[in-house]
Structure formats: C-alpha cells, structure tokens
Amino acid sequence: MSKLIFHSEKCSGCGLCSLACSEKRIGAYSNKQGFIHVYSQPDKLAYNLEACFLCEEHKCVEICSTDALIIERDRVKFIESNCVHCGLCVSECPYNIMVFKGDEPEMCDLCGGNPECVKVCPWNALEIV
Amino acid sequence: MFGYQKRILSIDLTERKADYVEYGEDIMRKYLGGTGLAAYIFADMVDPKLDPFDENNIIIVATGPLCGTPVPAASKMVIAGKSPATHGFFYSVSGGRFGVELKQAGFDAIILRGKSDQPVWIDIDNSDVKFIPAYDLWGLNTFDTQRELIRGKRKAETMVIGPAGENKVKFAGIMTGSRCAARGGLGAVIGSKNLKGIRVYGTNKVKVPDTAQLSKWVSHVNKCIKDNIVLGTSMPTYGTPGTLMNLNKLGILGTRNWQSEWFELGEQLSGQKLREEYNLHHTACFACPISCSHVNQVRGGSLNGIKSEGPDYETLYALGSMCGISDLSTIIAADKLCDEYGLDTISTGVTIAFAMECAEKGYMETGYADSGLRFGNNEALLKLIPLIALKEGIGAELSMGTRELAKHIGHNSETFAANVRGLEIAGHSPRGCYMMGLGYSTSPRGGSHLDSRPTIEYKGLTAIDDITDKAELVAETQIMTAVGDSMILCRFTEHLFGHTLKWNLQNGGEDMYATSINLVTGWDIDIEELEMIGRRIWCLERMYNLASGFKNEKDTLPSRFLDERISTGPSTGRGITKEILDQMLANYYKYVGWDNNGVPTVDTLKKLDLDRF
Structure with a gap:
C-alpha cells in the first residue's frame, strides 16, 4: 500500500482535495463528509489540512477491543466480521477523519492507490509515495 | 432545487431568536443569490430611508449557487447592508471560507435583524443557533477574536469585527479568516447591533444534478485558467x-x-x-x-x-x-x-x-x-x-x-x-480610464472598482480616447458584475468568462457564465435570460438607492478629476472633463433605459419585472 504525504509549504488552502474526496465518497460536495478536511487558521494567516496520515497514536486501532481495525501495509484496515458497531473508533479519531457508514466505520483507502485528492491538487501539495 | 440549500437563516438579535425562511426557485432564478438576493430582500424588507445604524436595518450574509462546489473562483460570499458611508444599499464581497461553511450548515444566507442589548456573538452549528455573551471579546482585535471563537471547534469558520466596527467607524470592515469584506462600513453596522462575530460549522452537503458532468466542466475551466497568462502565471506569482x-x-x-x-x-x-x-x-x-x-x-x-x-x-x-x-x-x-x-x-x-x-x-x-x-x-x-x-x-x-x-x-x-457618494475611490484612474470615470459615477456603491471595470481599457481592447463606445461597455460590464456578484464569482474570472456576459460569444468563445450556473442548478438559462437577470439586479439597486437619497445627488466625480488634468508623468495632460462625462452619462442612461435624470423608466421596470418596486 502507498502512503499519503502532505507538503504544507505548497498548500494554498483551496480545499479542492476535500471536494474531490467527498464527490467520490458521497456523490455531492462537502468538506466534512470526505476523508480530507481543510480549514482556516486565521491568526496564523494559513490553512490546515487534516487527513489520515496514519497518526502515531493509532487511536482508532488502539481503542478497538475486537481487532476490527488493524494496521496493514501503512493503512488502517477494517475487518468487518470483527466489528461490534460500538463506534469508539470514529469518536476517538483525533482528526475527526474517520466517519460512519451506517453503523460501521469508514476510512480512507487512498482510492485504491490513485487518490482523487492528489490528482486535483493544483500545487502538488499532496503526494503518494 | 440543486445548488441551493433552500433555507435562509433569519436571526433577530433583539429577541435572540432564530428561525428559517424559504425563498422559492422563482426568486432564486430571477436573482441567483449573493448581491441579487440581498438586493431583493432589501427592496422587500427595508425602508430605503432608514438610517444605517437604525436597529431595524438588516445585514445579509449571502452565498451563491456555485458556493461549495468545485467551480473555480466561485465560493465567495457577500455581506450586504445600508452603508454608513453612502447611505445606500451596499455589499462587500469576501473570499475565505465562511460562505462555504454557512452553506454546509444548510443555509444559503443569513438575515440579521434588530440589535442586541449587550455584546454578543452567534454560534451556528448546522441548524443549532446560540447567542453567547461577548463582553470578554469586546475590544479584541479581529485575529484574537477569531482565535477565541474557534477554540473548541477548530474546523469552524468565523466572521468578526474589530475595534473599528465596535466604534462604528464609517469604513470598518468584517474579517473572515485573513480575508476582509472591507468596503462600505458594514462592520460598523454590525457593531451597531452589538454583534462581535459569528462562528459557523456545517456538515451538510451541496448537491448538483450530475457530479461527473460538472467535474468535466471544472477540469476544462481549470485548464483554461492554467493556460491563461494573467490567471495561470501573473496572479499566482505576483x-x-x-x-x-x-x-x-x-x-x-x-x-x-x-x-x-x-x-x-x-x-x-x-x-x-x-x-x-x-x-x-x-x-x-x-x-x-x-x-x-x-x-x-x-x-x-x-x-x-x-x-x-x-x-x-x-x-x-x-x-x-x-x-x-x-x-x-x-x-x-x-x-x-x-x-x-x-x-x-x-x-x-x-x-x-x-x-x-x-x-x-x-x-x-x-x-x-x-x-x-x-x-x-x-x-x-x-x-x-x-x-x-x-x-x-x-x-x-x-x-x-x-x-x-x-x-x-x-x-x-x-x-x-x-470619494464618489461617500465611498473613497479605488486605485483605478477616472481620468486615465473613461470607463472608470463613468463607472464610478453610476455605481450603486460609489467609488468601487468592482462594478464597472478598467480591464478592457488596460488590455487595450478599446480606444481610450474614443467615448462613443464607453456607455455601452460600462453598462454591459456592470450587468456582468451584477450577475458575477450574485453567482458569486471572483472578479478575476472576467479574464476567462468574459469582460461582459456576451463577450466570449461575440469573440467566438463559449458561454462560461450560463454553463456554470446550469451545471450546478440543472436550469437551462441562456444568455438572454442571464442578461435580463443582470439588468434586473442592477436596476433594482439603482431604484433602491434613488429612494435612499441618491436622487438628490448628480451622478458625477470629485471636481479634481473633472477640473484638473494629470500634471506629471507619462499621461500628462490627460483628463476627463465635465462635458465628456455628461456626454457619456447621456449615452449610458439611454442604453440602460433610464430617463435624463438617471431614473429607470416605467417601461424599463416593466420589462425587468420590477414594477412592483
């Protein structure tokens, strides 16, 4: 599996990545219903981008007591048969990136290796390695 | 109805109540959103003679149909009110992300009415609206205020006033992120309502008829932007x-x-x-x-x-x-x-x-x-x-x-x-560009460079000393900006979408204005309908402002520009005389269907379906 890398110095904050992601996921536009969020940081005169970069805490994986989430090849993988639908993984995600699909968690799978967010970025601020 | 959320949030600051109003598809198709929608609501709700700081005055924060979609340079917002500088209907456009967040909260616009009896800020979390005391924020600068508002909700967006708005300075603006709806003193109107700011957080979506079709169009427009020397090279660099x-x-x-x-x-x-x-x-x-x-x-x-x-x-x-x-x-x-x-x-x-x-x-x-x-x-x-x-x-x-x-x-x-009508003029010369001279004179906002535009003259697409085509060019540019500020498009799109609504079609290009609207809304607006929308909005702003007091003032420029010629530098000797301006004004009134005093005729109002105003 590939890894998503963010070059913050190149990012303009336009959020086209978030729209491309939501378009693919829900067939409409939202910068909260995709797996990549961009928002203002007014006092820093900048924008922040959050996505699943596989944070060091792995909180979603750590909190899951039934091993429904595991780390596999640098991504969080969902094992549906183990899920008891407690929702703790979604609520524990420090970046609010993991979402519910029905009563199960849904997470970024990098569009199978060719992510829409990377494709639409006008400034090559997102990269897949 | 695609492209819209079909709800407007109506907030009464006096009573601290929030409810929702709906405007039907007929109104949206006639006024689009942004400035058009704000002008319609003003004409419908607000006495033109009202003092800008009267608590019955309202502020409108409006998005457009394209807001929140990937159509480029189209997610701005409009803040509208009666300006303490011009005393007329006024709007200021801002970039940033507040408009997108508002739309994702489920609203096309906010109407702010009344006046709070104490400093307050408003928290909008999707449909949930709260009024929160702002004593501890009063006096803070705009960046500190925004930092406090997003504490605990970092992905929210904000619009706030600073000390200038609190003190009702006549040219106080509204900051949203690090962008500003700067012009016309609308920050002072918000300050007069004891409102320090608004935080908005939204998790809803914006729907269009066919995302694949829209994506194809957006990719095409984005490629055109990249290939355009102004938009693809100069603007990103400088x-x-x-x-x-x-x-x-x-x-x-x-x-x-x-x-x-x-x-x-x-x-x-x-x-x-x-x-x-x-x-x-x-x-x-x-x-x-x-x-x-x-x-x-x-x-x-x-x-x-x-x-x-x-x-x-x-x-x-x-x-x-x-x-x-x-x-x-x-x-x-x-x-x-x-x-x-x-x-x-x-x-x-x-x-x-x-x-x-x-x-x-x-x-x-x-x-x-x-x-x-x-x-x-x-x-x-x-x-x-x-x-x-x-x-x-x-x-x-x-x-x-x-x-x-x-x-x-x-x-x-x-x-x-x-200044023109109390609004200090922008950095585009009315002596150097006759379109700006006529444009400032006839703008509902006075000295704004965003109603008429200097771009056609800057690019050398019209002879700068020939006044015969200027009235038509100014009028058509203003009709374009009225549509653009209602869609709401960034003004820089003029380089690609066209300097007037018909510009591209007249020059063998494609109609990017109507295509963008139609792909988002599912409508079938053509260039004639779009032209009518622009004329309607422009004329409505004029009517409202005439009733606000503009009819007592002539459409003109400060004497310096009419009486003094440029005295130094490469344009030494150039000027716009009163005779030149009057000739252009006469041509302009005729072109837009206004009488010799600049008042829209009954026939014009009927054609634009404005006779009820």
Missing part, C-alpha cells in the same frame, strides 16, 4: 501587486491624493520587489486554483517579523502611493494594523492621504498639523490607523471618511476629497 508598475508606467497610478498619477518612487512598491523580498507563501479562496493571495513578512528593521496576508494592489495604492509612502515594510505593517482593527485599507489610506494634503495646504486646525500628517511620513501612517479605529485624537475626525471630513475642514476641500 498577485494583484503585479499591476502597480504597469499603471505607474502608464502614468495612471493615484499618487499623493491624486495630485499626481505617477509615483516617482513606484519601483519601491513593485510586485516583483514584494515577491522577492517579502513573500512567505501563497493562499487561495475555497476551490480556487488561481491562488492570487500572498502572505508577506517584514525581514529586518524596526518592523521585523510582522506578517500580513497582502498587501494587494489596492492597499499598495491607498496606503502607499496615495500617502507618498514607498516603504513596503511600513505598508505591510499598516495593512496588518487595518486587518487587526478591522478597517478597509482603501478608505483608510485615501482618507489619510486627503488629510495629508489638507495639512500640507494649512487647512487643518493647529495641533492637527503637528500630528505628522505629511506625505511620505511612515510613522504617521502607523500611528494614525489605531487612532482612527479607536476614534481617539485626530483619528476621530479621520474616522468620518473623506466626504464628512471635507465638510468639517472646509476650505473647499470637498473638491479634492477622492
């Missing part, structure tokens, strides 16, 4: 400051309160110098691939470390050449102060420049002349901005803006007070 040296070389850069139109120190303010010595990083509005905005930082000297998003061209003109200031570090610091205190940089700079000329002519009272008011005084500029926002000392007089200040000073100083 932003609007790249314009400054071009205008200075043409000799049409407002300098020292328009006493001159050539700044001998202009090289010091060039876009190239700003880029090479101050640039930190670029920023963009939502869903915009152009990225015209740049954060700049002072490196070295007494102002070391100060950074600001900007200055853009208009700020370089107003706080720079107009004040005779050539130090970019000072202008970056002044730009930052204006943002912190919540002031419009154009009106701030033009008002200070006017006071500098008055001081140098000896028109200011004793004491004021000692305040350092003279062209080229960097320290005075930085001292005056907080004084204006806080209405302290000489700042109290300057906070009135040039029109009122000229009355206060006397000595016929209104002849060189650079």
Whole structure:
C-alpha cells in the first residue's frame, strides 16, 4: 500500500482535495463528509489540512477491543466480521477523519492507490509515495 | 432545487431568536443569490430611508449557487447592508471560507435583524443557533477574536469585527479568516447591533444534478485558467501587486491624493520587489486554483517579523502611493494594523492621504498639523490607523471618511476629497480610464472598482480616447458584475468568462457564465435570460438607492478629476472633463433605459419585472 504525504509549504488552502474526496465518497460536495478536511487558521494567516496520515497514536486501532481495525501495509484496515458497531473508533479519531457508514466505520483507502485528492491538487501539495 | 440549500437563516438579535425562511426557485432564478438576493430582500424588507445604524436595518450574509462546489473562483460570499458611508444599499464581497461553511450548515444566507442589548456573538452549528455573551471579546482585535471563537471547534469558520466596527467607524470592515469584506462600513453596522462575530460549522452537503458532468466542466475551466497568462502565471506569482508598475508606467497610478498619477518612487512598491523580498507563501479562496493571495513578512528593521496576508494592489495604492509612502515594510505593517482593527485599507489610506494634503495646504486646525500628517511620513501612517479605529485624537475626525471630513475642514476641500457618494475611490484612474470615470459615477456603491471595470481599457481592447463606445461597455460590464456578484464569482474570472456576459460569444468563445450556473442548478438559462437577470439586479439597486437619497445627488466625480488634468508623468495632460462625462452619462442612461435624470423608466421596470418596486 502507498502512503499519503502532505507538503504544507505548497498548500494554498483551496480545499479542492476535500471536494474531490467527498464527490467520490458521497456523490455531492462537502468538506466534512470526505476523508480530507481543510480549514482556516486565521491568526496564523494559513490553512490546515487534516487527513489520515496514519497518526502515531493509532487511536482508532488502539481503542478497538475486537481487532476490527488493524494496521496493514501503512493503512488502517477494517475487518468487518470483527466489528461490534460500538463506534469508539470514529469518536476517538483525533482528526475527526474517520466517519460512519451506517453503523460501521469508514476510512480512507487512498482510492485504491490513485487518490482523487492528489490528482486535483493544483500545487502538488499532496503526494503518494 | 440543486445548488441551493433552500433555507435562509433569519436571526433577530433583539429577541435572540432564530428561525428559517424559504425563498422559492422563482426568486432564486430571477436573482441567483449573493448581491441579487440581498438586493431583493432589501427592496422587500427595508425602508430605503432608514438610517444605517437604525436597529431595524438588516445585514445579509449571502452565498451563491456555485458556493461549495468545485467551480473555480466561485465560493465567495457577500455581506450586504445600508452603508454608513453612502447611505445606500451596499455589499462587500469576501473570499475565505465562511460562505462555504454557512452553506454546509444548510443555509444559503443569513438575515440579521434588530440589535442586541449587550455584546454578543452567534454560534451556528448546522441548524443549532446560540447567542453567547461577548463582553470578554469586546475590544479584541479581529485575529484574537477569531482565535477565541474557534477554540473548541477548530474546523469552524468565523466572521468578526474589530475595534473599528465596535466604534462604528464609517469604513470598518468584517474579517473572515485573513480575508476582509472591507468596503462600505458594514462592520460598523454590525457593531451597531452589538454583534462581535459569528462562528459557523456545517456538515451538510451541496448537491448538483450530475457530479461527473460538472467535474468535466471544472477540469476544462481549470485548464483554461492554467493556460491563461494573467490567471495561470501573473496572479499566482505576483498577485494583484503585479499591476502597480504597469499603471505607474502608464502614468495612471493615484499618487499623493491624486495630485499626481505617477509615483516617482513606484519601483519601491513593485510586485516583483514584494515577491522577492517579502513573500512567505501563497493562499487561495475555497476551490480556487488561481491562488492570487500572498502572505508577506517584514525581514529586518524596526518592523521585523510582522506578517500580513497582502498587501494587494489596492492597499499598495491607498496606503502607499496615495500617502507618498514607498516603504513596503511600513505598508505591510499598516495593512496588518487595518486587518487587526478591522478597517478597509482603501478608505483608510485615501482618507489619510486627503488629510495629508489638507495639512500640507494649512487647512487643518493647529495641533492637527503637528500630528505628522505629511506625505511620505511612515510613522504617521502607523500611528494614525489605531487612532482612527479607536476614534481617539485626530483619528476621530479621520474616522468620518473623506466626504464628512471635507465638510468639517472646509476650505473647499470637498473638491479634492477622492470619494464618489461617500465611498473613497479605488486605485483605478477616472481620468486615465473613461470607463472608470463613468463607472464610478453610476455605481450603486460609489467609488468601487468592482462594478464597472478598467480591464478592457488596460488590455487595450478599446480606444481610450474614443467615448462613443464607453456607455455601452460600462453598462454591459456592470450587468456582468451584477450577475458575477450574485453567482458569486471572483472578479478575476472576467479574464476567462468574459469582460461582459456576451463577450466570449461575440469573440467566438463559449458561454462560461450560463454553463456554470446550469451545471450546478440543472436550469437551462441562456444568455438572454442571464442578461435580463443582470439588468434586473442592477436596476433594482439603482431604484433602491434613488429612494435612499441618491436622487438628490448628480451622478458625477470629485471636481479634481473633472477640473484638473494629470500634471506629471507619462499621461500628462490627460483628463476627463465635465462635458465628456455628461456626454457619456447621456449615452449610458439611454442604453440602460433610464430617463435624463438617471431614473429607470416605467417601461424599463416593466420589462425587468420590477414594477412592483
């Protein structure tokens, strides 16, 4: 599996990545219903981008007591048969990136290796390695 | 109805209540959103004679149908109200992300009514609206206020006023992120309602009929942007400051309160110098691939470390050449102060420049002349901005803006007070570009450069000395901007979508305006319908403002521009006389269907379906 890398110095904050992601996921536009969020940081005169970069805490994986989430090849993988639908993984995600699909968690799978967010970025601020 | 959320949030600050109103598809198709929708609501709800600070006055925050979609340069928002500067219907457009967040909260717009009896801020979390005391925020600058508002909800977006809005300075703006809905003093109207700001958080979606079709269109437009020399190269590299040296070389850069139109120190303010010595990083509005905005930082000297998003061209003109200031570090610091205190940089700079000329002519009272008011005084500029926002000392007089200040000073100083209808004019010469001369005169906002445009003349697409086509060009440009500010499109799209609605079609290109609207809404608007929408909105603004008091004032320019020719630089001798302006006005009134006094005829109103107003 590939890894998503963010070059913050190149990012303009336009959020086209978030729209491309939501378009693919829900067939409409939202910068909260995709797996990549961009928002203002007014006092820093900048924008922040959050996505699943596989944070060091792995909180979603750590909190899951039934091993429904595991780390596999640098991504969080969902094992549906183990899920008891407690929702703790979604609520524990420090970046609010993991979402519910029905009563199960849904997470970024990098569009199978060719992510829409990377494709639409006008400034090559997102990269897949 | 695609592209819209079909709900408007109606907030009563007096009663601290929020409810929702719906406007049907018929209204949206006639007025689109943004400015058009705001003008319709104003005409429907607000007595034109109402004082801007009357609690029955309203503020509208409006998005457009394209907001929140990936259509490029189309996710801005409009803040509209009665302006304390012009006393007419006014709107200011801002970039940033508040509009997108509002739409994702499920609303196309907010109507703010009434007045809170104590400082308050409003928290909108999707459909949940709360009123929260703002005693602890009152007096804070715009950035500190926004930091406090997003504490605990970091992905929310905010719009706030600073001390200038609290103190009802006539050119106080509204900051949203590091962008500003700056013009017309609408920040003062919000301050008069004891409203410090709004935080909005939304998790809803914006739906269009066919995302695949829209994506295909957006990819095409984005490629056109990339291939366009202005949008794809100049703007991302230099932003609007790249314009400054071009205008200075043409000799049409407002300098020292328009006493001159050539700044001998202009090289010091060039876009190239700003880029090479101050640039930190670029920023963009939502869903915009152009990225015209740049954060700049002072490196070295007494102002070391100060950074600001900007200055853009208009700020370089107003706080720079107009004040005779050539130090970019000072202008970056002044730009930052204006943002912190919540002031419009154009009106701030033009008002200070006017006071500098008055001081140098000896028109200011004793004491004021000692305040350092003279062209080229960097320290005075930085001292005056907080004084204006806080209405302290000489700042109290300057906070009135040039029109009122000229009355206060006397000595016929209104002849060189650079405002139209009370709004300080932007950095585009009415003497150098006749389209701007006629444009400022007929704009519902007065001295705004965003209604009529100078671009056709800058690009050499019309003969600058031939007045025969100017009335039609100005009218068609204004009709385009009325549609553009209702969609809501960034004005830079004119380089691609066309300088008028029909521009592309007349030049063998494609209709990008109607196509963008139709792919988002599912409508089948054609160019004739779009033209009618633009004329309707433009005419409605005119009607409302005539009733607000504009009918007592002629459409004209400050005497300096009509009586004095450009005296130095490459355009020496050029001018726009009263005769030229009157001839253009007569042609213009005829073209837009207004009578000899500039009043829309009954026939025109009927054609535009405005006769009920």
